[in-house]
Amino acid sequence: EDIAGLAAFEAILAEDSRIEPRDWMPEAYRKTLVRQISQHAHSEIIGMQPEANWISRAPSLKRKAILMAKVQDEAGHGLYLYSAAETLGTPRTKLTEDLIAGKARYSSIFNYPTRSWADVGAIGWLVDGAAICNQVPLCRASYGPYGRAMVRICKEESFHQRQGFEILLELSQGTPAQKQMAQDAVNRWYAPALMMFGPPDDDSPNSKQSMAWNIKRFSNDELRQRFVGMMVEQVKVLGLTLPDDQIRFDEETGKWQHGSLDWNEFKEVLAGRGACNSQRLERRREAHQDGAWVREAAAAYALREQRVEVA
Ligand code: ACO
Numbered sequence: 001e002d003i004a005g006l007a008a009f010e011a012i013l014a015e016d017s018r019i020e021p022r023d024w025m026p027e028a029y030r031k032t033l034v035r036q037i038s039q040h041a042h043s044e045i046i047g048m049q050p051e052a053n054w055i056s057r058a059p060s061l062k063r064k065a066i067l068m069a070k071v072q073d074e075a076g077h078g079l080y081l082y083s084a085a086e087t088l089g090t091p092r093t094k095l096t097e098d099l100i101a102g103k104a105r106y107s108s109i110f111n112y113p114t115r116s117w118a119d120v121g122a123i124g125w126l127v128d129g130a131a132i133c134n135q136v137p138l139c140r141a142s143y144g145p146y147g148r149a150m151v152r153i154c155k156e157e158s159f160h161q162r163q164g165f166e167i168l169l170e171l172s173q174g175t176p177a178q179k180q181m182a183q184d185a186v187n188r189w190y191a192p193a194l195m196m197f198g199p200p201d202d203d204s205p206n207s208k209q210s211m212a213w214n215i216k217r218f219s220n221d222e223l224r225q226r227f228v229g230m231m232v233e234q235v236k237v238l239g240l241t242l243p244d245d246q247i248r249f250d251e252e253t254g255k256w257q258h259g260s261l262d263w264n265e266f267k268e269v270l271a272g273r274g275a276c277n278s279q280r281l282e283r284r285r286e287a288h289q290d291g292a293w294v295r296e297a298a299a300a301y302a303l304r305e306q307r308v309e310v311a
Helices: 003-014 027-046 048-052 061-086 092-100 117-135 144-172 176-195 207-212 220-238 263-270 277-290 292-310
Strands: 248-250 255-257
Touching: 027 048, 027 061, 027 092, 027 207, 027 277, 048 061, 048 117, 048 277, 061 092, 061 144, 092 277, 117 144, 117 176, 117 220, 144 176, 144 220, 176 220, 176 263, 220 255, 277 292
Parallel strands: none
Antiparallel strands: 248 255
16 A cells, blocks of 8 residues: 555545545545446436426426426536546446446436426425535535536536426415425425435445545435425425424434435335336436447547647
8 A cells, every 4th residue: 555645645634625636545435436426427317317308398488498408407417527537537438338237326316207297396496405405515525526516516406406496386376286286296206305315324334434534524314304404494485395294303412303214115216126217227228329429420520630630
């Protein structure tokens, strides 16, 4: 092991400063980052599907334009994150191959179906809300390229959340049937959104080390509880309810408590047996095949430009 490198690495962490791509880092730190960043990138890319499902059926031209822009933002997030992962030495082609081979993880949440227009609102409000809650602390992650990518991503996610909130608010203030549609979407997305934060702390093998490395700043349960506290207030403004009658603020611990979650369902989804896992991967494979000619054309163009420069 590189003793001077390790000392420098530890000194950077001790002063809560940043590790950059050319700095020496332990292999396990590099591996953890590639694992988390690539999982995150894949989530952004697969996450385009459930919402894209509603682009052609958005209720107005304005809603359609907003949703298209939002789905494109998610693609952009995926690209920043793949670039951040590449600075650690793993090429994007390899990450994509792992994803389409079904060997890589992406967030559990994107394996749930979008059944109504209100689901687009619930995704913006709950799913992007949970993403912000999880990702704002990641802006301070010790690995420079990851933390910097997070800053811009979080700004865009804030717009996304407001967009979702506004869809739900309009439905909730609409006809009784529209309000019911909004409530139904919130009922279905609430628990899966809480599971986005990962397994409970005592069942989270990576948390301790990731926190020691200043990658994660808070534990899965801490962030989940913080999120519940935010949603409890926002749902009142929406005029809807959360499907959880056990939520309470525990004066003793100063934390929000939520009802129990079905961690068996979470495990099933992670094992590839969620409602839409196979459909999501199939669609991603098709898109990759359909894009082959674009990649070939871009590579041929780059090669020609290079030759022109040399000549
Ligand atoms: N969906 C799928 N897999 C998950 C989820 C989830 N919601 N939560 C945890 N896991 C996986 C972990 O990746 C890990 O598996 P691995 O070791 O094969 O990678 C395993 O479950 C155990 O979990 P933890 O030990 O708690 O893992 P970790 O410390 O990485 O924490 C967390 C998980 C909180 C999701 C973390 O990786 C993280 O903050 N990632 C960045 C945010 C992110 O990926 N967001 C994507 C969804 S939001 C969006 O993009 C719109």
